[in-house]
Amino acid sequence: MSLCGASQPSTPGRPAHLTDRHPAFAGEAIGIRLHAARLAYAGTVLFDALDVRLEPGATTCLLGPSGVGKSSLLKRLAGLLPADPDDQLRCDDGRPLAGRFAWMDQRDLLLPWLDVLGNVTLGARLRGVPADRARALALLEQVGLTDASGMRPDALSGGMRQRAALARTLYEDRPVVLMDEPFSALDALTRYRLQGLAAELLATRTVLLVTHDPAEALRIGDRVHVLSGRPARLDEALIPPGPPPRDPTDDQIRPLHRELMARLGVVRDAC
Amino acid sequence: MRVRRIATRVLAAALALVATWQVAVWVSGAPAFILPSPLRVASAWWQHAGEIVRHLGVTVAEIVLGLGCGLVLGVVSALLVGYFRPARRWLLPVLVASQAVPVFALAPVLVLWLGYGMASKVGMATLIIYFPVTVALLDGLRRTEPGWLDLARTMTARGDGGPRHRDRIAVLRHIQLPAALPAFASGVRVAASVAPIGAVVGEWVGSSAGLGYLMLHANGRMQIDLMFAALATLAAFGVALWFGVDAALRRLVPWQADSFDSMED
Structure with a gap:
């Protein structure tokens, strides 16, 4: 029996016996909205009245300076932090998210x-x-x-x-995958290869990827947000053209990289 | 090859000890009823071999049973304290307070209650190892990498409310317990080295068999060479027990890197 190659996109009409073996998710993708999220940590309000939307079947990347609360936001979605009574986490189908997502941390946790x-x-x-x-x-x-x-x-x-x-x-x-800087501890080459692999294997799932690397976000994200300020705010999503994995040195992508750097507060070098 | 290397070293250390002992006898000129020479002790051992082996059998049985009981009790207590919050609140202070009573002071009470036979010695060995085993395992259970627990929580989460009893058992069995094994192993090593103390102290307080009894008896009859022969036998068994337990524990936690091993090259 020939298994589908990693690079082959999933098709919903595949024979049933292949669905089980193929890593691409074959079920219904779900969208998620976190409404009026609030998180205070040691007296500091990291975010308040924050709205986050994860589009179904898309990879949403979250960039931001360290300490802004990216990881906390992801942990809030994963149910690993106590939720504020006012926040509302809703999946589009009205069922709870618990039990329907997989979590991948920066540490491999093997x-x-x-x-x-x-x-x-x-x-x-x-x-x-x-x-x-x-x-x-x-x-x-x-x-x-x-x-x-x-x-x-x-x-x-x-x-x-x-x-x-x-x-x-x-x-x-699971239909949803939450990833917290999954490749940040790797060397540049390994990271590049793993990003490509992840983009292929995670296609069709709803993914939130927290990263500090604009190139990574542009390589595998369908929608890229920057979280900044205190309490933190989410900006309008940047939508890179073409399907992931993308080449960050591509002519279409480079201006977006510059744009993201500007949103992150880095002014272009004078030269 | 590790085993052979260790055996060679233990043997060499024993030989050096015996040589020092012989030199001490020569230099000090101590009479045989104070410090008998190694040769005299060896001949006493040979003469009384049957008797010594019989008493060794009793002491070994006491130590092994005590180790078994102490380990089981320690593991059960640690699991109770680690798993049930009320047990943590009530049992832990009792556990700590129990250590304020010197175990040796309990020996006469144990003999009074459990008799002159083996039971009081097993009880003594059990008591003496119970605390180190419990505390070691509890420490290990308490220090599970939080990331592993988070991961387990996301894997077992369901939409229908809080964590279920079965999930907690699964996390305990598949993550917390294996993660606690290295710490537990340290506790078992301590137990293996102190269990003989419990048995021998028990024998001294009141018994009719065992190496401790034999030593006390030989001492009373001025058979100092026999007393030393019994002592040497006890020491040899203690060393063998420690290395045996250590080897078994290394097999139990093979993933635990031993930085001493890598430093020895």
Whole structure:
């Protein structure tokens, strides 16, 4: 049986037996709106009355200076921070978000006592359902870790560890993926490759990607926002042309990079 | 090869100790009823081999049973305290307060309640290792990497309300417990080194068998060479127990890097 290649876009009309094995999400994409979000941390109001919209099936990137509250906003969506009673988190279909998203952190959070395959299928073990070994192996093939499936994390390089974390995120097979600077700890080349891989594997899901890197946002984002100020505000989305992954050195993309730098408060060098 | 290297070193250390002992006997000229020479002790061991092995068997049984009971009790208490909030509030202070009573002072009470047989010694060994094991595992359970718990929370989350009992058990079993194993292993190492103390103290207070009993008895009859033979046997068993437990624990937590290993190259 030939599995679809990583670069092939998903099509909703695929035969059912392939849907299960293909990393691209085949279910209904959901849009999310966080309304009137408020978060105070140690007496500082990070954001107040903030509205965030995640379009269904799109990758929304969130840029901003460090400490502005990007990660907190993501954690709020993931239910990892206590929510203010006034905020409203709504999915377009009216059902709760809990249980319908996968979370990927800047740290790979691999468990050192499990091998790569065990880490990828951790969610199944926690939920007390049998692990789908075949699907996990297919995902490991997609991220290029077939040979490492039996290795423990301490034997892997940083790039391999983050790819394992990506496979674990995809194994969850959720319609929404929340990613907090997933590639920031990697070297430039590994990061570039992983961004391309992630853009392909995450297509059709609703994704929020928090990053500090404008080039990353332009490479894989469908909609790019800048969060800035205190309390933080979200600006109008920048929508880069063409499907991701994009080449940040492309002539169409470079002006957008300049624009984002300006929104982030960096004035162009005089030369 | 690790095992052979360690065995060689332990043997060399033992030989050096025996040589020092012999030199001390020569230099001090101490009479045999104060400090018998190694040779004398060895011949006493040989003469009384049957007796010593029989008493060793009793002491080993006490230590192993005490270790078993102490580990089980310690693990159960740590899990209760770690998992149930009321247990944390009520059991933890009791646990700490119990350590204010010197365990040795309890030995006569244990003998009074549990008799001269093995039970009081097992009880003594259990008591002495219970606290280090409980505290070590509890510390390990308490220091789970918060990111792992966050990850588990997103993986088990459901739309129908708060975290369920089954999820907490799954997180405990698949994340918190394995994560606590290195800390627990430290507690077990301490336990393996102090369990013999419990058994021997118990034997001293009142018993009819065991190496502690044999030592006390030999001392009373001025069989100092036999007393030293029993002591050497106890020491040898203590060392063997520690290395055995250490090897088993290394196998239990193979992912835990040992920085000493890498420094030895």
